[in-house]
Amino acid sequence: MHHSHFDFGYTDPQASVIAQQRSYLDTAMDLAKTTAAWPEESRFRWNAEALWAFSDWEKHRPASRIEEFVRLVKDGSIGLSAMPYNLHTDTCSTDELHELLREARRIRDEYGIDFTTAMQTDVPGQVAGLPDALSEIGVKYLAVAHNWAGRSQPHTTGALNLPRMFRWKTPAGNSVIVWMTDSPHGLAYMEGPNVGFTEGYNEVDVLFPAYLAALATRGYPYPPGIFGAHGETAEGRDGYPWDVLHLRTQGFMGDNGPARLHLSELVREWNENWTSPTLRVSRNEDFFAEAEARYGDELITVEGDWGDWWVEGVGSAAVPLALSRQGQAAVTDATSISEMAAWLGGSGIPTAKRESSEVYDAISMFNEHTWGAGDSWTHGDEGFQSGELQWQWKVGQGIAAHQRALEFREHAMAYLADDISPDPASVTSYVAANATGRRRDAVVRLLVKEAHIALDAGFVVRDGRTGEILPHSVKGQGNPAHRESGRWASVIVRDLPALGFVRLDVSRADTDAVAESLSLHSTPREDLLALENAHLRVTVDEQTSSISSIIEKRTGRELVNHDSVAGFNAYLYDQYGSSGAGFNHLANKLSVSDRLELLATRTLANPSVLVERTNDAIEQRLVFEYTALGVDKVEVTLRLRHGSPRLVIENRVTKKTTLIKESGYFAFPFAADDPVVHFEVSGGVTGDGIAHIPGAPQHMRAVRNWVSIDDGGDTVVWVTKDAPLVQAGSIALPYAPFPASTSPVEPATVFSWFHNNVWDTNFPIEQAFTATFTYAVGVRAHQDESTQAVAIATAADVIHPVAVAEAKGRDEAETAEVSLIDIDDDRVQLVAVVAGDEPGVSLVRLQSFIGDEIDATLTFGIDIDSAHRSTYLGDEREPLAVDGRRVGIRLAAYETAAIALRRAVAAS
Incomplete structure (x- = not known):
């Protein structure tokens, strides 16, 4: 499989790399023409690893060249991957996984090219939702090459005997056949160069038969240490069982390599000298079609998330x-x-x-x-x-x-x-829009401009539905000399409609009463250090600079594990004994034992100083700050909104740069006797009781938004807004084989790994910032609320704030509230509503967070002509029954699906 591993950068600045990749496609076309009359097996064929390369090339070439390229694709000389490039798919959003394939859909429709195959190279792992997204565009095959690079250990975590070819199935029932090139001691996608295919026939004649013999007898063909990375002997993997083999190669031994005639010449000479094995310069599509025809019935099926062993590196750019x-x-x-x-x-x-x-x-x-x-x-x-x-x-x-x-x-x-027309009796009105699929109580923040109401004048905010005055808090404009002049007012709007809005009306008033902060000198200490509303009671420990207690008042249970290695929201800082001075791939060459040789220091925060304690119209708020190794300071703001079952935690970190290898964590130890922990990942859910691909990393992962912890009949949800990397149960030392560095393992403890600089190539080795990392802890608002509903609601609070704009309508009619959707199952999330391909068509994107098949009914605030099940990108499937304004849809386990809705008239 001749391809160029497309790194956007790495070997050269991005502009240079991109220009070279355009040139490679020109060369591929020329070489296909040059070898058109050669023996079929040795004719030049090219695999465009990244579809983006073609899309970019297409923008820079005349129509005649594009037509010739498309002909070569259809003739079988060039293969196109459906994926635009190689990604950390774990950091993609669910909708983004599908949007990645929009370009393949365009090319399919514009040029009549069907996509059956996708490639992912280098990154050792793909997220759970990828096969669902690929299946929607018709992709049946996925060719991956996992570069372990000394920082991956799938062979010691269940994947020792995972075959190179298998079927990857999702809980929703979609599947792709996977070819996986891997080795604990090799470079995976450099298999061809490793055995001489970028050098010459003589080298291949010596090395390739030895490679085949090794692969057939011991599964991993290379011995430890052969490529510089560490690696123990990996025994016990079965030999390769089939007589058709997928072998990747490049123009040279390196990333971003060119298309070369060299491979076709070598294959021609090999086939002239040997009757077996026969070599063929091929495309992924051709390999998979033959392999499935021969061995499709023999393939094992695996299911679940296939996490990314390299995703830890994204913590280098917090x-x-x-x-x-x-x-x-x-x-x-x-x-x-x-x-x-x-x-x-x-x-x-x-x-x-x-x-x-x-x-x-x-x-x-x-x-x-x-x-x-x-x-x-x-x-x-x-x-x-x-x-x-x-x-x-x-x-x-x-x-x-x-x-x-x-x-x-x-x-x-x-x-x-x-x-939306403003209230004529008010100075101005605002539209507060809820883009989520759930009715919610939410904080709405709006800018009362000086142009409307003087800065020293009072005002009131009314709910446009009832005329009720909503208590508000006020905060001055930040950087006021250089931003719109006004004051930020916050109000709590109850029962904000799902996919809808409420009009808020602002009028002048004699006074503008704002709650004062509690006195830090005269208020009893126990009152200053506690927050309490109808759902939660939260207590802070100044000495450990952490939350010492969270009581769920409905059940009386304590949510904080007092026996944990660290306090709740406690800061932990690690330094490592490896060099930080810029030694290429050093972290990939180092390993540790359970003696934790490279853990140089681990420190916690110093005692904190209380900065503010407020009880205003919106919330009880407590602010404290502390110093610690690795930061100049951390300012913690705890927000407990009146009537809310959710605690919001804002950690504002000021950090200087350092070349010392380091990691920063916030600990969240939950109390649970028999926890069942689930993690939201892109396009799915993983965790206890849910299957995952053997060898997927379990010591750390990137989550999408939330982690749920069920304990008997109780539930609590943790949400992260800014920092996706988590470790659960223990902090693993970030050097292979990633041993636990805390004991005992606490299954219900979540460590937010909010920054690191562990890698010594590809990722930055230092970073500095002043930034806020926001988290939330949510419990049930009522006994019947599902865990999934708690997760969706808690995430919405911090990730999808209410959007606000001044009402500018010119009609006399006043609309104070609109609700456009209701979903009858609280375990189903509205991901988004997007415009369809045709006028009057909208795609309602849904995601189920339950591991069983369910029937959900959606009630819309508009009249509907028709509805169809659809892909996220708008390819319609079977029609759905419409009952007035209601549409029902059956969702498989953890399924992502859309409804293509043809609307009739506007909402009443």
């Missing part, structure tokens, strides 16, 4: 990663709000599809697996030493994703608010 995650949330809000405007009889954003695509492009390029140069610490202008130049390009993707998503959401709100 701030741009958080910006990208905020963009992932905002883009779904934006598309849903734009469709809300269209459903109400107004106009959705005419450019919504383009804006959405631009956001997803930036988000996904940030999630692309190349996070830096080969020597990421360098400051040159070319080659492996262009580290800083490459990193600026990469960070720019995360910043662009964040900016584009927020602008898109603002644009959508402007269109929605343009059709």
